[in-house]
Amino acid sequence: MGAPARPNDLYSEKTDPMTDQPPVSYAGPQRVVSGVQPSGALHLGNYLGALVKFARLQHQIDTFIFVADMHAVTVWQDPALLAGQTREIAAAYLAAGLDPSKATIFPQSAVTAHAELGWIFQCVARLGWLDRMTQFKEKSGKHKERSSVGLYTYPVLQAADILVYKATQVPVGDDQKQHLELTRDIAAKFNHDFDRPGFFPLPEAMTEGPGARIMSLRDGSAKMSKSDPSDNSRINLTDDADTIAQKIRKARTDPEPLPETLEELKARPEADNLVGVYGALADMTKAQVLAEFGGQGFGAFKPALADLAVAKLGPVSDAMRRYLADPAEIDRILGAGAERARAAAAPTLDEVRKIVGFWR
Numbered sequence: 001m002g003a004p005a006r007p008n009d010l011y012s013e014k015t016d017p018m019t020d021q022p023p024v025s026y027a028g029p030q031r032v033v034s035g036v037q038p039s040g041a042l043h044l045g046n047y048l049g050a051l052v053k054f055a056r057l058q059h060q061i062d063t064f065i066f067v068a069d070m071h072a073v074t075v076w077q078d079p080a081l082l083a084g085q086t087r088e089i090a091a092a093y094l095a096a097g098l099d100p101s102k103a104t105i106f107p108q109s110a111v112t113a114h115a116e117l118g119w120i121f122q123c124v125a126r127l128g129w130l131d132r133m134t135q136f137k138e139k140s141g142k143h144k145e146r147s148s149v150g151l152y153t154y155p156v157l158q159a160a161d162i163l164v165y166k167a168t169q170v171p172v173g174d175d176q177k178q179h180l181e182l183t184r185d186i187a188a189k190f191n192h193d194f195d196r197p198g199f200f201p202l203p204e205a206m207t208e209g210p211g212a213r214i215m216s217l218r219d220g221s222a223k224m225s226k227s228d229p230s231d232n233s234r235i236n237l238t239d240d241a242d243t244i245a246q247k248i249r250k251a252r253t254d255p256e257p258l259p260e261t262l263e264e265l266k267a268r269p270e271a272d273n274l275v276g277v278y279g280a281l282a283d284m285t286k287a288q289v290l291a292e293f294g295g296q297g298f299g300a301f302k303p304a305l306a307d308l309a310v311a312k313l314g315p316v317s318d319a320m321r322r323y324l325a326d327p328a329e330i331d332r333i334l335g336a337g338a339e340r341a342r343a344a345a346a347p348t349l350d351e352v353r354k355i356v357g358f359w360r
């Protein structure tokens with residue numbers, strides 16, 4: 001049998017890129033998978049874009065949440081600090097409400113099936129697909145040639161993280177959408193090349209809600225990020241009440257009062273962002289926030305937002321500190337989670353080995 005045709009087009013919702021037919025649907029159970037890198041202090045964007053959703057989903061669907069330490073080492077990490085950073089993310093998961101008796105919480109590197117499937121996927125994914133990844137361009141900047149190869153193939157490992165558990169839903173912030181499209185491409189191409197329709201699901205990114213894209217407090221056109229040199233651009237989960245209030249007071253805004261309509265809000269990125277943060281923290285839509293604060297100036301809105309942020313984040317950072325005071329308990333949770341995750345990943349790897357034709 002000749003090699004199948006391999007178009008380079010990214011996956012479209014309506015058709016399987018390999019067959020131009022509607023994708024054969026996946027018949028397995030629903031599962032949630034997601035992860036966060038242990039590469040710096042967590043901020044409000046990570047919390048609202050990811051952690052809050054993890055905690056909600058664990059009550060609805062079988063949920064696997066890992067600490068992405070293998071992704072973290074695509075850029076230099078101090079070996080003396082990495083395990084501690086991994087525990088910190090685990091503490092943040094627990095503080096955000098993840099319950100180890102409901103969700104499986106584990107370090108990515110403890111489940112070698114991610115790396116094994118990642119290799120197969122490197123042979124499925126096309127260079128042209130990776131060339132389009134905007135996050136690599138952002139992260140490698142002017143130093144593309146000096147970036148690690150791992151930084152380039154990073155989204156392929158991400159596809160393995162997700163598909164090794166045959167996950168159907170992936171709660172992430174907006175910035176991960178392109179990586180999820182690539183995951184769908186890889187799943188569709190694997191299913192097609194090995195003639196196994198529906199073997200891997202084509203997982204959906206869950207990015208709904210106002211928390212999916214939290215912007216910098218200093219610049220409404222840049223996303224809130226761990227790597228922004230200005231600490232005032234973000235609210236860290238470990239910030240105390242005074243620091244949170246001060247950062248919100250200093251947040252860049254325009255001199256106009258808050259508008260009454262979403263249409264007017266769109267043209268004002270900084271105001272739009274603060275309204276979105278309020279909405280995400282209070283579990284309200286932006287329209288509901290405007291119904292309450294439209295027409296009021298930032299002199300009134302910022303203190304209300306600061307109070308809300310302190311009330312919501314204070315207990316999270318307190319809980320994080322409590323968990324971190326007992327690293328042995330965190331290690332116990334991560335160890336038990338890793339065992340469960342290995343057991344869940346093993347059948348997929350077994351089948352993949354058979355499908356690919358490896359000696360067994």
Ligand code: TYM
Pocket residue numbers: 033034035036037038044045046047048049050068071157158161162170171172173174175176211212213214215223224225
């Ligand atoms: P990471 O560690 O950069 O970010 C963790 C999560 O936080 C979200 N996020 C945001 N959400 C809203 N507003 C922001 N400003 C903001 N900044 C970050 C991210 O979208 C993410 O959901 N590649 C992933 C880690 C990963 C992963 C996976 C995720 C590895 N394998 C498999 C899902 C499934 C990353 O670097 O996230």
